[in-house]
Amino acid sequence: MKTLDQIFVLTQHWLTGLAPAALQPLVSMLLIIAALMAVFGTCFALTTILERKTLGRMQNRYGPNRVGPFGLLQPAADGIKMLTKEDIVPEAADKALHFLAPLALTAPVWLAFAVLPFGRNMSAIELDAGILFFFAIGSASELAVFMAGWSSQNKYSLLGAMRAIAQMISYEVPLVLASVPVLMAAGSLSLPEIVRAQSGYALGWIPRWNVLTPWGAAGFGVFLVAAAAESNRCPFDLPEGESELIAGFLTEYSGFKYALFFLGEYLGLFAVTGLGVTLFLGGWHAPASWLEWLPSWGWFGAKFSALIFLFIWMRATLPRLRLDQLLNFAWKFLVPLALIDLVAAAAWLKSGGWQFAWALETRWLLCATLLAPAYVCLGRHWRGGTPKPRRYHYAQ
Amino acid sequence: MRNEIAFYLVAAFTVAFAIAAMTLRDLVHCALCAAGAFAGLAMLYLQLDAEFVGFAQLLVYVGAIAVLILFAVLLTRGDEVRPGRAAPARSWWMGAGAAALVLAAIAAPILLSPSLEGGAPGAASAPVRRIGEELMTRYVLPLELVGVLLTGALLGAVVIAMREEPRTEDKAGGIPPRFTPTPGNPANPR
Amino acid sequence: MLGLGILKGFMETGRNFCGSYYDPERLTTVQYPEERLEPQANARTIPFLIYDGSDPIGGLRCTACTICEQECPAHCIEIVKDTAKKPDYLGKMQLHPKVFDIDTAVCMECGICAEVCPFDSIKMDQVFERAGSHRRLTLHKDDLSKSNEYYNKIHPAEAAAVDAARAEEQKKAQARKAAAAVPATP
Numbered sequence: 202m203k204t205l206d207q208i209f210v211l212t213q214h215w216l217t218g219l220a221p222a223a224l225q226p227l228v229s230m231l232l233i234i235a236a237l238m239a240v241f242g243t244c245f246a247l248t249t250i251l252e253r254k255t256l257g258r259m260q261n262r263y264g265p266n267r268v269g270p271f272g273l274l275q276p277a278a279d280g281i282k283m284l285t286k287e288d289i290v291p292e293a294a295d296k297a298l299h300f301l302a303p304l305a306l307t308a309p310v311w312l313a314f315a316v317l318p319f320g321r322n323m324s325a326i327e328l329d330a331g332i333l334f335f336f337a338i339g340s341a342s343e344l345a346v347f348m349a350g351w352s353s354q355n356k357y358s359l360l361g362a363m364r365a366i367a368q369m370i371s372y373e374v375p376l377v378l379a380s381v382p383v384l385m386a387a388g389s390l391s392l393p394e395i396v397r398a399q400s401g402y403a404l405g406w407i408p409r410w411n412v413l414t415p416w417g418a419a420g421f422g423v424f425l426v427a428a429a430a431e432s433n434r435c436p437f438d439l440p441e442g443e444s445e446l447i448a449g450f451l452t453e454y455s456g457f458k459y460a461l462f463f464l465g466e467y468l469g470l471f472a473v474t475g476l477g478v479t480l481f482l483g484g485w486h487a488p489a490s491w492l493e494w495l496p497s498w499g500w501f502g503a504k505f506s507a508l509i510f511l512f513i514w515m516r517a518t519l520p521r522l523r524l525d526q527l528l529n530f531a532w533k534f535l536v537p538l539a540l541i542d543l544v545a546a547a548a549w550l551k552s553g554g555w556q557f558a559w560a561l562e563t564r565w566l567l568c569a570t571l572l573a574p575a576y577v578c579l580g581r582h583w584r585g586g587t588p589k590p591r592r593y594h595y596a597q
Numbered sequence: 598m599r600n601e602i603a604f605y606l607v608a609a610f611t612v613a614f615a616i617a618a619m620t621l622r623d624l625v626h627c628a629l630c631a632a633g634a635f636a637g638l639a640m641l642y643l644q645l646d647a648e649f650v651g652f653a654q655l656l657v658y659v660g661a662i663a664v665l666i667l668f669a670v671l672l673t674r675g676d677e678v679r680p681g682r683a684a685p686a687r688s689w690w691m692g693a694g695a696a697a698l699v700l701a702a703i704a705a706p707i708l709l710s711p712s713l714e715g716g717a718p719g720a721a722s723a724p725v726r727r728i729g730e731e732l733m734t735r736y737v738l739p740l741e742l743v744g745v746l747l748t749g750a751l752l753g754a755v756v757i758a759m760r761e762e763p764r765t766e767d768k769a770g771g772i773p774p775r776f777t778p779t780p781g782n783p784a785n786p787r
Numbered sequence: 788m789l790g791l792g793i794l795k796g797f798m799e800t801g802r803n804f805c806g807s808y809y810d811p812e813r814l815t816t817v818q819y820p821e822e823r824l825e826p827q828a829n830a831r832t833i834p835f836l837i838y839d840g841s842d843p844i845g846g847l848r849c850t851a852c853t854i855c856e857q858e859c860p861a862h863c864i865e866i867v868k869d870t871a872k873k874p875d876y877l878g879k880m881q882l883h884p885k886v887f888d889i890d891t892a893v894c895m896e897c898g899i900c901a902e903v904c905p906f907d908s909i910k911m912d913q914v915f916e917r918a919g920s921h922r923r924l925t926l927h928k929d930d931l932s933k934s935n936e937y938y939n940k941i942h943p944a945e946a947a948a949v950d951a952a953r954a955e956e957q958k959k960a961q962a963r964k965a966a967a968a969v970p971a972t973p
């Protein structure tokens with residue numbers, strides 16, 4: 202079982218050992234990069250088809266089922282279509298920026314995977330400031346989106362880009378604030394360290410995942426919403442709202458550049474989902490001690506898939522927000538809630554040494570009294586109170 | 598040796614972007630080049646093993662300040678900037694003077710510092726944990742002050758955004774309908 | 788409270804997701820090339836010509852009266868009359884079309900030709916899969932001619948009424964013929 206758990210690590214070591222000694226560091230790095238690109242490239246292809254099928258089922262349709270068995274070859278067909286399409290660059294476009302934007306969006310996203318721990322001993326690099334690296338890399342995508350929208354010389358593209366920037370900047374704040382309590386709990390910025398801090402079981406059977414604490418649950422909620430907005434997923438997909446902006450900053454892109462944007466978007470979703478699994482869902486830890494014989498990367502994959510499914514489910518369920526609702530939601534609901542969550546986490550961690558009977562229950566109650574009223578009040582007031590009955594001035 | 602090559606490459610990258618940021622005509626190009634220069638600086642920090650500062654530089658400068666500059670460029674009117682205006686205005690000389698003063702103010706302490714004598718110091722590494730510990734013990738008061746200031750700013754922003762202007766329609770009791778059909782002036786003359 | 792409505796929405800889509808796997812009734816999609824819906828009785832596409840009997844060209848009901856040609860708002864019908872006459876179902880001598888073309892690129896499937904035809908000869912078809920690898924958009928007499936049984940199949944009620952009316956007329960005509968024949972014999 203130990204071998205199965207470490208199979209990828211062992212394979213990588215074995216393959217590296219085949220190379221001459223001078224080249225070994227380089228080969229080792231290249232192997233990891235190739236593996237990451239292969240795994241998440243496949244993941245991207247699979248997610249596109251599974252997402253479409255799931256969306257179909259949620260709307261009582263079949264979804265794509267024509268290409269290959271159960272339509273599983275649909276991504277290949279899409280890929281071929283994208284590759285063979287004509288690459289159209291508008292006459293008035295800023296050619297250099299128009300060309301660079303998809304690259305600038307996709308390249309940093311790949312970097313983000315370098316710090317995620319996918320299993321026991323399975324992170325490409327163990328950075329001391331891993332999470333900081335993750336957020337720093339993630340912030341580069343805003344500029345790429347802006348480049349795409351501005352260089353297209355199209356009002357819809359520019360509008361989409363401006364929306365995207367406003368949205369990404371706003372939602373980066375709750376995203377980071379929601380992960381701060383986790384850092385407090387783990388006492389480290391390193392992602393493998395954070396996963397290690399979530400090992401073991403409280404009372405012998407409850408896994409010590411952050412999501413199973415009151416502040417962790419609230420933080421996870423904020424994180425999920427902010428992550429969906431960061432990766433421009435429905436219901437936060439206003440930058441490319443096809444019904445109002447004809448695909449926003451993607452309007453003037455076609456062929457492979459469009460595919461690159463698509464890839465970058467999905468990879469961003471994967472990266473932020475992986476971060477969510479690492480921060481809140483215990484990373485690669487098994488949910489119970491008698492399930493620990495399963496390989497750690499399997500557990501990571503299972504949690505990862507479950508979260509991706511949740512995002513797809515969200516897309517099938519919720520309608521798109523309006524821009525002012527979107528920004529109000531970030532600044533008037535998520536940010537205050539994340540700040541209160543920070544206080545709750547501090548209280549929880551500070552009271553960790555309590556030894557008396559009912560200590561755990563008291564701590565739960567303490568955090569819950571901090572969080573629940575805040576949630577209810579903020580939820581009621583983020584739109585400025587209950588909306589008045591609508592009055593139609595011209596339609597009467 | 599390898600380190601030096603990397604340093605020169607990164608430095609050249611940074612300087613090239615900085616020059617481009619000052620000389621290009623299109624303001625948006627300038628802003629993007631400035632972002633590139635910020636990223637180059639971050640790479641320099643990383644090359645010096647200053648992980649935390651490097652990533653913070655990326656996060657703050659590339660992620661936030663560059664976008665702020667872009668917003669500023671887009672929200673101001675760029676039409677007045679005419680290309681090809683080469684005559685040195687008087688403000689240029691003042692700008693050059695200010696730049697020289699700043700350069701002198703930075704260069705003088707560096708040149709006078711005792712660390713320049715003697716050989717190059719060993720690789721100084723500041724792991725994040727060490728930075729954290731220092732911030733929490735020795736520099737805890739400044740940190741708290743900065744924290745209070747920033748939280749105050751954040752809350753202030755939220756409060757400003759939350760202030761709800763009473764709507765005009767509530768004051769005036771509704772917008773008058775656009776068409777007032779009267780017997781003499783039918784709304785729909787056909 | 789914020790979130791309850793969202794949860795309700797999630798329940799709904801989740802129910803759809805699970806339900807669509809064990810309850811095929813939920814899936815309203817018709818997998819088109821393999822399965823298809825029964826066309827509605829009054830569905831109509833381009834016109835066609837009806838023939839009686841077994842000869843698709845000789846049995847055409849059309850008498851080349853050119854009413855449809857004149858009434859067609861798009862002018863998509865072109866008729867050239869034949870010179871020879873043939874008896875129709877009532878025994879009257881009638882002209883026949885030498886050429887009967889419908890330009891389907893122009894035809895807008897309005898059905899006026901079928902409305903005005905006094906001989907119940909032109910009716911509206913129900914074929915909708917007219918895409919092909921050729922560029923021939925003008926349909927000729929032999930493309931257009933289809934049997935009365937086909938007409939009965941696609942528009943049963945309408946066709947039955949037409950057939951009954953025609954049988955009635957035929958009977959009357961025979962009676963008239965017989966009445967005319969009786970005084971002639973003595």
